[in-house]
Amino acid sequence: MARTAGGIDPARRRFLESAARGVAGAAAAGSLLALQAREAQARLPEALRPPGALADERAFLSACVRCGLCVRDCPYKTLTLAALGDRKAAAGTPYFTARDIPCEMCEDIPCVKACPTGALEHSLVDINKAKMGVAVLVDTENCLNWLGLRCDVCYRVCPVIDKAITLEIERNERTGKHARFVPTVHADACTGCGKCEKSCVLPEAAIKVLPLHLARGASAEHYRKGWVEKEKNQGPVVPGVEGLPQRLPEAKP
């Protein structure tokens, strides 16, 4: 006769044991996998996602099935599929490195069209609205234009020239008699294609495309710019207040 431990029917006992083993084993293996999944959400800043990629990395990793169809349809071989063990981005996900091959901003955006899951959002139809990142002139000490020379390469190659990058004329304080043409990025127009970073003539680019969260600050929600409000209002926001009282010492009575 089968022994009954603790009065439990042996068949029931076997079932409970095997169920417990299954659940515990699955939980243990699942925890390891979950830790891996958490770690895999990290991405190096130089790994830029294709146009239309869901901005939140977690959202992107919930959508991208890592099939490589976007990579295949990129006519300029810009996109790379991260290999297993590639530390730049989660294994199997697409990315590009601006300094190697930047995005050529195809008008028909074939990579987005190829994406079966919507990890690259199909609502992106105008490539000029892409936000792969934002160019930032990170090294003003080495940028030739900042030094007072006329390099201008990043400005010239910009596909959204005069909107995403402008040259702002400033007085060259070093010589006292020349101008500096300062490359200035306007984040609202910059697509993050990386052509500026690719073509920077320095051995290490002075202008780099960074992911949005690194490149940009954020204005507080309640901030209002007086001059914008005045423009909107077609006059002073608070009627009757034309200027602030004069507080200079010599103005004292």
Added chain:
Amino acid sequence: MSDAAPVRTPNLKARLPVAQRARQLKGFWSTNRWLILRRLSQAGVLALFLAGPLFGVWIVKGTLASSMTLNVLPLTDPFLLLQSLVARHWPEGLAIIGAAIVFAFYALVSGRAYCAWVCPINPVTDAAHWLHARLGLGKGWQPKPNTRYFVMGAVLAVSALTGTIAFELINPITAAYRAILFGGAWAFGLVAAVFLFDLFVSRRGWCSHLCPVGACYGLIGSKSLVRVVAPRREACDDCLDCYAVCPEPHVITPALRGAGKGVAPVILGRDCTACGRCIDVCSEDVFRFSHRFDKREERVAPSAEAIRLSAPQGEPDLRGTT
């Protein structure tokens, strides 16, 4: 001592190397037909994918995760899409259509035919099993066949909790395909790990006990049509060769041994991979491919050959010595 020697006993033939009798009686092709066709199918699928990157002939783009054939036929792995859904992403129509086509195909034809006829890990674990048998290693860790559903549940739970497609972090199937089609050597480490696991840790461990992708295809094909049937089960001489080659031997028993219990000679277990290896190695041609409603049974007397080999012939009879 008559010719009515009981057939269902351990017999001489069971001590011969697996499939040796079949090869002597049926020849090389009939003993290896489905195995060869299966390898051709696995290689053919890979070749369709490889023609693009190697020769610029783009028949199929993408990987086994999701692909586009001749710019018209989208295919997406249903288990991947399921993970994506529980990770709270609602996919574009293309992926849904692709997964629906794959789902419909395997639900109709044979769920785990994916494992036997498409998956690139199958030749790897088959090789591990072959070497395992050659080296005469022990079974090792043998979890229950339903362990795969616990693994599948765990993968879906992790996908939901972390909001990512969790299994893609370690999935050797898509990793192998990506490595072959897009490069990257580390993935082969993953494949080697599966090989070593199957060889030394757990016989038939990965594909037959743990893989959640196979589990998912098994569930999809629970009611699929194409089945291995055993219409000549009366001719079975208990050589056990089919059990030796079957990756999921528990599916054979009801069909092969169920005559007394009134069970039809159809392998209905959802774990059956429709590999057809049992058809190959059976010297008595007990099995063949048919459909799930094919309950026909042939009346056959055991062949003289089978009776001769089944007889004790001076070998010690082990029956009743327990």
